[in-house]
Amino acid sequence: MGRAGTCNSSRRIGSRRSSLGGSVAKRYEPAVVEAKWQRRWEANKTFKAVDCSEKPKYYVLDMFPYPSGAGLHVGHPEGYTATDIVSRYKRMRGYNVLHPMGWDAFGLPTEQYAIQTGQHPADITQRNIDTFRRQLKMLGFSYDWDREISTIDPGYYKWTQWIFLQLHKMGLAYVDEVPVNWCPALGTVLANEEVIDGRSERGNHPVYRKPMRQWILRITKYADRLLEDLEDLDWPESVKEMQRNWIGRSVGTEVRFAIEGHPGEGISVFTTRADTLFGATYMVLAPEHPLIDTIVTDTCRRAVLEYRAAAVQKSDIERTDLIREKTGVSTGAYAINPANGQTIPIWVADYVLASYGTGAIMAVPGHDQRDWEFARKYRLPVVEVVRGGNLDDGAYAGDGPHVNSSFIDGLNVEEAIDAMNEWLEARQLGRRKVTYRLRDWVFSRQRYWGEPFPVIYLEDGTIRALDESALPVELPQEDSVKPSGTGESPLANLTEWVDTVDPETGRPARRETNTMPNWAGSCWYFLRYIDPHNDDVLVSPEKERYWMPVDLYVGGVEHAVLHLLYARFWHKVLYDLGVVHTKEPFKKLVNQGMILGLSYADNRGALVPADFVVHRDGGHFHRETGEPLTELPAKMSKSLKNVINPDDVVKKYGADTLRAYEMFMGPLEASKAWDTKGVEGVYRFLLRVWRLVHGWDRNAGAGKADTLLRVRHQTIKKVTHDIEAFRFNTAIAQLMIYVNEMYKAPHLSAEDLEVLTLLLSPIAPHICEECWERLGHTESLAYHPWPEYVEAYTLEEMASYGIQVNGKVRGQLEVPAGTPKHQVLEQAKAHHNVARYLAGKQVVKEIFVPGKLVSLVVR
């Protein structure tokens, strides 16, 4: 369908007399209508949220976007439309709605682009933000734009830095020289969460371990609270489960092993299976373990050092690639098993992780598959201590009676763990302990385009956190950003900025040149929307108490762990400081699914770019080879030429169509493929609505019967419930049914059309405002009360029964609603087709489901 064709056709139809009678109707021009209402909403500040009003509040939050150079993609409007529908619906329901938008504007890609092009990141970011803002306004979202914030604004990051100072004061921020994920290609250090399979999440570059001086946040101190408080959140179970797994709480025992010939030393290990201590036949230290140098024997020293050097240099990807084949070397030293006094060899192997537990393990090859594989390879003894498996085939990790284990023989695993723990604790050889998979959060980045740390280093190496009065510590205004070349931040070369003086002593000092990671600004932005221009406090306590918590938070699953865990952590810190009054920031969380593009595969499964596909006879064929192709959803990508740009869709069909289509595609949480034909279907629906309203003659239906009473009330009921439950696709389907009925009706009342307009308005606000005006209203419908339904009016007059005989439907029966059971049964049995199946049989059971069906069992 040509662009011009769409518009011309609507003009022709629109200019004709409607079959419903009435005056010459105006043509539907989305561009005109949408611009008109967007101007009016902006001029009237229609969506301004009032702080601390009498009305009940409702806080609807979108995950604010990173303003990339590519602009908005069709995935953004999905979640944003969903929250906008809820916002508009809640306003009509009498709520004071806070629905803000802002920019997560610091970020690595912008910095890299700035370096490549010799521009300043701030300039690029500002242009990107302008594009995003224009696109969001074009879609008619009901944001309170007076509350717009940006994480790069010094007035904003002043408070990000302020929170850091509080973290520092509370002992939750510390500096450490730790092996970090060093990515040479990006020239920076990454958090564990930004490394996937040993490669950088951004750019897919290899990542190596390198010790560096870093700021680290003690998130592990909050591990238990982060875990426990998940319980009460109205979040998708999958997200909660991911967070639980990420925190990885593990209850076990720390056991201390003495080392032969080193009376002062010992090796602590963490185990969840203390009951298998009698089966510990060797120990393994991680290559980074500090005791290696002390205990290694002279004959083994060289091999161990070589092994360690090789292991430390490996990237994570190389380490994990070697999952199948475990390697290690003996230290020559021996430990003493505290349970039975036996000497057992100490090995070094990189299958033991330095960063988990104590960085050392007791190896129980009989009952741990990893230890079993290692023992096999290096011919270490395997001892069975729990009966139930065959140790020639592999380790046995199941339950069973203990053997070869002295005082715990015969006990099952659970009892044996308790018994062993008591035994160890009584002799002070070990103690119960909880370990987490969660690590402290490496909080430094070697970048320019991030929040500077409010920290200086004195000449003697002392770290001094600046006073709050020194905030914000602003980024230096440079014309362009150049890499330092040393792996340090580009800030390191800007000596005028770096060299400073200690405000307390007046002595020379150097600023911290690392900056904060992207997550910092997004950890608390939802608080700043509440009080965006306050220079004295992060957020006024009064306003915080009114607006928090966020009632609804919508965003992509990609933030299931990172952003949401960090934000919860900071929120708990702010809670402890008394800045906020809720333990958790986000009451309800909804993840929108991904929007995929259509793509085409040939019979080998290879994807064919869209410009090589010809559509004819209802099939899809390769332009050059002519071979038939199958259609399937795939991620939108430049190479497949299947990227849908929201600007183009709005230009052709309008924002209302884009909004309604994205909601109509399917359930919000599901991944769905974009279908241009589907967009046209939704456009046609809006066109039908438009013609209904604009072709309507108020006098034609006056005083006539209310023929649409039932379907109207059914529609109010269904749309209301569906919006409450985030089922926008079925809400739209019901509105389509209603419109179809309206086209069949002999005449329409003002109420018929007003209800339609109001119910559709959260989804397609521009066209509905225009229709509302056409129906004679002078005020915006944004705060008009939501239609109410009367349950009695929704009920059908006639009940349609399906009649089953032995479970198969044999007939239909229409009776007045409320017909008593015995009458329905009587008529059902008399049904001529049903009677055929009853003839000569005996009815042994009659089931009656009121209003639905009759089921007869015959023998």
Added chain:
RNA sequence: GCGAGAGUGGUGGAAUUGGUAGACGCGCUGGACUCAGAAUCCAGUGGGCAAUAUGCCUGUGGGGGUUCAAAUCCCCCCUCUCGCACCA
């Protein structure tokens, strides 16, 4: 390997306290309107058998089971998606 979720027409998806499977949209077919096309409006559309009709059979990834009745509950299997992955 572990954990979570999902498999329904040509197609996106409806329907789950078990109660007439396929709402609504797309596509397709037919009709109205038109010189014609586009658009619009109306009707039909899971598959098969029928053409006497208010008809029969079959059908929600596959196979079993419970039940008068299963997309929905139970068991086994297959496929796909997502997350985690040497976490002791």
